[in-house]
Amino acid sequence: MTAFYLNGTTVSVDLPADTPLLTAIRNELALFGSRFGCGAEQCGSCMMLIDGQAEFSCTRPLDSVAGRDVITVEGLGTPEHPHPLQQAFLAEQAGQCGYCLSGMLISAAALLSANPQPDEAEVRTALNRNLCRCGAHNRIVRAVLRAADQLRDTP
Amino acid sequence: MTAAAPKPALPGSLNANRLLSQWIGFDKSGRVSIRPGKVEIGQGIVTALAQIAADELDVAFERIDMQPATTATSPNEGVTSGSRSVTESGMALRHACAAARQIFLSVTAQRTGVPLDRIEVVDGRFIGPSGEIGSYWADADTGLLACEAPAKVKIKSAAERSIAGTTVARIDLPDKVFGLPRFIHDLRLPGMIFARVVRPATRGARLVEAPEAPAGCSLVIDGNFVAVAADTEATADAAATKLAARIRWDERDTLPEQTEMRAFLRASPAEKLTLADQPGRAAPTQTLRTQFYRPYLSHASIGVCCAVARFADDRLEVWSHSQSIFLLRKDLARVLGLPIEAVTVHHREGAGCYGHNGADDVALDASLVARAHPGSPVRLQWSRADELGWSPFSSAMLVEIEAGVDAKGDLVDWKHEVFSNGHLLRPGNFDSPSLLAAAELATPFEAPIAQNPPLASGGGADRNAFPIYRTGGLTLDIHRLLDMPIRVSSLRGLGAMVNVLAIEATMDELAATAGRDPVEYRLTHLDDQRAKDVIEAVVAMAGPRPAAPPDGYGRGLAFARYKGTSAYCAVVAEIEAEEQVRVRRLWIAADAGEVINPEGAAHQIEGGAVQACSFALKEAVTFDRRGITSNAWETYQILRFEDVPQVMTQLLPRPDLPPVGVGECATGPTVAAIANAIHDALGVRPRTMPFTADNLSLDMGNAP
Numbered sequence: 090m091t092a093f094y095l096n097g098t099t100v101s102v103d104l105p106a107d108t109p110l111l112t113a114i115r116n117e118l119a120l121f122g123s124r125f126g127c128g129a130e131q132c133g134s135c136m137m138l139i140d141g142q143a144e145f146s147c148t149r150p151l152d153s154v155a156g157r158d159v160i161t162v163e164g165l166g167t168p169e170h171p172h173p174l175q176q177a178f179l180a181e182q183a184g185q186c187g188y189c190l191s192g193m194l195i196s197a198a199a200l201l202s203a204n205p206q207p208d209e210a211e212v213r214t215a216l217n218r219n220l221c222r223c224g225a226h227n228r229i230v231r232a233v234l235r236a237a238d239q240l241r242d243t244p
Numbered sequence: 245m246t247a248a249a250p251k252p253a254l255p256g257s258l259n260a261n262r263l264l265s266q267w268i269g270f271d272k273s274g275r276v277s278i279r280p281g282k283v284e285i286g287q288g289i290v291t292a293l294a295q296i297a298a299d300e301l302d303v304a305f306e307r308i309d310m311q312p313a314t315t316a317t318s319p320n321e322g323v324t325s326g327s328r329s330v331t332e333s334g335m336a337l338r339h340a341c342a343a344a345r346q347i348f349l350s351v352t353a354q355r356t357g358v359p360l361d362r363i364e365v366v367d368g369r370f371i372g373p374s375g376e377i378g379s380y381w382a383d384a385d386t387g388l389l390a391c392e393a394p395a396k397v398k399i400k401s402a403a404e405r406s407i408a409g410t411t412v413a414r415i416d417l418p419d420k421v422f423g424l425p426r427f428i429h430d431l432r433l434p435g436m437i438f439a440r441v442v443r444p445a446t447r448g449a450r451l452v453e454a455p456e457a458p459a460g461c462s463l464v465i466d467g468n469f470v471a472v473a474a475d476t477e478a479t480a481d482a483a484a485t486k487l488a489a490r491i492r493w494d495e496r497d498t499l500p501e502q503t504e505m506r507a508f509l510r511a512s513p514a515e516k517l518t519l520a521d522q523p524g525r526a527a528p529t530q531t532l533r534t535q536f537y538r539p540y541l542s543h544a545s546i547g548v549c550c551a552v553a554r555f556a557d558d559r560l561e562v563w564s565h566s567q568s569i570f571l572l573r574k575d576l577a578r579v580l581g582l583p584i585e586a587v588t589v590h591h592r593e594g595a596g597c598y599g600h601n602g603a604d605d606v607a608l609d610a611s612l613v614a615r616a617h618p619g620s621p622v623r624l625q626w627s628r629a630d631e632l633g634w635s636p637f638s639s640a641m642l643v644e645i646e647a648g649v650d651a652k653g654d655l656v657d658w659k660h661e662v663f664s665n666g667h668l669l670r671p672g673n674f675d676s677p678s679l680l681a682a683a684e685l686a687t688p689f690e691a692p693i694a695q696n697p698p699l700a701s702g703g704g705a706d707r708n709a710f711p712i713y714r715t716g717g718l719t720l721d722i723h724r725l726l727d728m729p730i731r732v733s734s735l736r737g738l739g740a741m742v743n744v745l746a747i748e749a750t751m752d753e754l755a756a757t758a759g760r761d762p763v764e765y766r767l768t769h770l771d772d773q774r775a776k777d778v779i780e781a782v783v784a785m786a787g788p789r790p791a792a793p794p795d796g797y798g799r800g801l802a803f804a805r806y807k808g809t810s811a812y813c814a815v816v817a818e819i820e821a822e823e824q825v826r827v828r829r830l831w832i833a834a835d836a837g838e839v840i841n842p843e844g845a846a847h848q849i850e851g852g853a854v855q856a857c858s859f860a861l862k863e864a865v866t867f868d869r870r871g872i873t874s875n876a877w878e879t880y881q882i883l884r885f886e887d888v889p890q891v892m893t894q895l896l897p898r899p900d901l902p903p904v905g906v907g908e909c910a911t912g913p914t915v916a917a918i919a920n921a922i923h924d925a926l927g928v929r930p931r932t933m934p935f936t937a938d939n940l941s942l943d944m945g946n947a948p
Contacts, residue, residue, distance in 0.1 A: 104478070105478070108478045109478065112477055112478045112481070113478075115477075116476065116477050116478075119432075120423070121423065121424075121425040121427075121429070121430035122422070122423015122424070123423070124427075124429070124547065125429065125547075125548065125625070126546050126547060126548070126628070127548075127628040127876070127877055128481075128627065128628055129628060129876060129877070131628075131876065131877035131878060132546060132628075132877055134546060134547070161423065162422070162423035163422070163423045166422070167422060168418060168422055171422070175421045175422060178417075178421045179413065179417060179418060179421055182413060182414060182417065182843060182844075182847060184414075184417055184420055184421065185286040185287065185288070185596055185847065185848075185851055186285065186286025186546070186547075186593075186594075186595050186596030187286065187416065187417060187419075187420025187421070187426075188286075188420075188427065188545075188546045188547040188594075188595035188596065189546050190420050190421055191423050194421070212885075213885040213886045213888075214885075214886060216885045217884050217885045217886050219885070220546055220877065220882060220884065221546065221885075222544055222545060222546045222595070222596055222598075222855070222882060223286055223596045223851045223855070224850060224851030224852065224853065224854030224855045224888075225847070225851060226854060226885050226888040227850065227854075227888060227890065227891060228847065228850075229885075230885070
């Protein structure tokens with residue numbers, strides 16, 4: 090049994106300790122926002138905030154997050170209470186197929202916590218681990234900068 | 245007996261799917277269901293179709309519910325590909341919705357005595373001189389659409405449209421931004437079991453011995469097809485990894501030498517098709533010979549292929565992200581020996597796929613496992629190695645041009661020769677099913693060899709091989725390989741990428757050789773005003789070269805009209821070439837006729853251009869004599885954020901011209917503009933994709 094904080098509430102999962110965190114959250118906890126892309130920490134589709142850091146979840150064993158704070162894209166915001174990043178991604182229409190977006194949002198959230206006013210180059214560096222195949226990169230960068238502006242203007 | 249009079253032609257897919265109720269449904273609660281047979285693949289088509297429908301019906305955009313396609317009830321619109329969805333589905337829906345509006349209004353006019361021209365439609369309500377006299381919702385259940393679409397329908401003029409032609413937010417994006425279940429990968433059904441396939445160690449390998457099923461798993465083995473199923477995904481994953489390590493295959497060399505691909509493409513048995521054979525208008529005073537090579541490319545979707553299948557009572561139900569659910573149904577039925585009516589395929593969204601990837605193949609994999617587990621829904625998901633190693637690729641290609649010019653440098657003759665596998669292996673098109681596992685079964689189906697789609701649909705290896713320029717003479721020979729050591733099918737633009745590269749790099753070189761400006765040179769050889777307009781537009785956008793360019797700076801221009809019939813697109817690329825080539829900025833001007841969703845269209849063009857940068861600079865499928873070695877992101881690199889250029893896009897306003905798709909028009913011109921910019925920067929003519937430092941030194945060494 091592994092217990093941790095998921096999007097602000099305590100959960101416990103009765104799965105083998107080496108079950109990938111991503112699999113546990115998608116299949117056992119039925120939160121489908123985090124995506125499987127490669128299973129090798131090479132694309133970023135599966136990223137979650139673990140104690141505030143953007144981390145891959147596809148190979149990470151479940152028991153490694155025992156007692157820790159895990160935030161998935163669902164924990165950033167909801168249609169009723171969107172995170173400024175989610176609002177900005179919609180405002181910029183920053184996505185085509187959308188498969189990579191959860192990971193992008195998580196990487197961007199980690200960036201904005203550490204550096205609330207990044208410049209464009211810093212955004213690109215922060216997102217460089219996240220792959221997008223549709224070519225939505227520039228819109229994603231604009232969305233992150235827009236969210237940063239909004240966070241600055243509404244403290 | 246007299247033959248029935250032929251039915252009048254209707255626009256797009258409506259011609260073959262004439263029943264209005266198949267496309268449109270109204271609900272008493274004030275909702276409109278629109279049911280296209282085209283599918284969302286991340287390109288935003290569902291939103292554009294909803295705009296067209298809302299506009300023609302005169303209902304608020306928000307009232308439209310777009311229904312995912314299913315073979316059970318949707319109109320059969322063939323394949324969602326080739327930038328044809330707006331033309332085929334959009335124009336069908338425009339006509340169908342105008343017809344529906346006309347039928348409802350006529351009935352209302354008859355019933356109330358209010359003349360047709362006095363009735364206004366306001367968000368689905370019919371307003372006469374003295375108030376509301378009806379609505380789509382009031383007559384929702386009266387079966388008015390249980391008829392074929394009439395041929396004569398009044399379609400709105402461009403000026404009358406208020407939704408089509410405006411930027412509307414994508415319908416599907418909120419779910420994807422909030423992480424809500426929407427993808428095929430997120431589908432869960434009661435009693436679902438999870439499966440993985442264990443593909444042969446290398447191409448053509450035969451199964452010698454499979455170990456026992458790991459605890460808690462069941463094996464499905466049929467010839468060289470091996471899959472494992474379990475109650476949980478983690479168990480199935482772990483079992484597949486364990487099996488792959490222990491299973492024994494008899495492997496052999498079946499692939500060509502990667503370093504000898506040019507020779508392989510030239511020497512392989514091939515079917516030769518001569519598409520043009522017109523002699524030159526004069527004897528050339530000078531002849532330029534060029535040759536361009538592109539390796540196999542992967543779709544490299546970010547999501548892995550996935551399908552859900554349930555087999556029960558001799559019926560098969562499949563959920564798939566296929567671009568061609570009707571054709572997939574046909575091949576699934578053939579492989580499983582079922583009548584076609586016993587198979588239903590429902591579309592669910594997947595990750596962007598840019599053409600025919602493994603979406604259809606994984607549906608057969610899931611179906612084979614489902615047949616062995618009757619009653620249980622089976623979810624089968626590929627691994628990243630399956631995805632990059634076994635999805636159909638885009639064929640390696642060789643294009644050779646021989647251009648003859650007169651003393652002024654103007655063209656008098658042009659010969660274009662293409663060596664390539666076909667670019668179509670989609671299911672349902674061949675005597676034998678083309679799905680991957682069909683050829684692996686104990687009683688195998690013969691694996692078809694990729695064909696080229698007919699020229700009327702834009703062709704395949706020959707796509708964009710016809711130069712748009714006045715060339716004097718024209719000889720055009722297409723060699724379609726009859727062997728297919730590496731399985732290939734359709735990828736964004738098919739042969740257009742390499743043909744446009746070849747034509748546009750050759751035009752650039754001809755201009756330079758004649759000491760002429762590349763823009764003037766192109767314009768001189770063009771008759772088509774729309775073509776000239778996009779070239780002039782992109783030159784104006786890019787402006788003059790910087791006064792003090794950085795080291796390694798280069799600029800290049802290229803242009804094409806996609807398929808010769810679709811969108812016009814001109815690109816200026818600005819690069820910096822140091823150890824590696826980096827694309828800094830792209831300016832793009834396009835003319836796609838009427839544009840349904842300007843922001844959506846711009847986004848498609850930009851996305852295509854950014855992806856083209858990745859093709860141009862980074863991508864190549866690698867292999868040894870036995871198998872694909874680029875089966876991870878480490879070995880199949882794509883463009884990342886830090887390397888993505890700025891992209892400026894302009895769509896020329898043509899609201900009165902027929903709309904065409906834009907998803908593929910930027911690919912060829914972007915690759916070619918980068919090649920021309922590299923020459924500008926380094927003086928080398930890139931002939932070998934991708935334009936890496938290694939390939940550029942090779943091309944420099946090979947220069948005459």
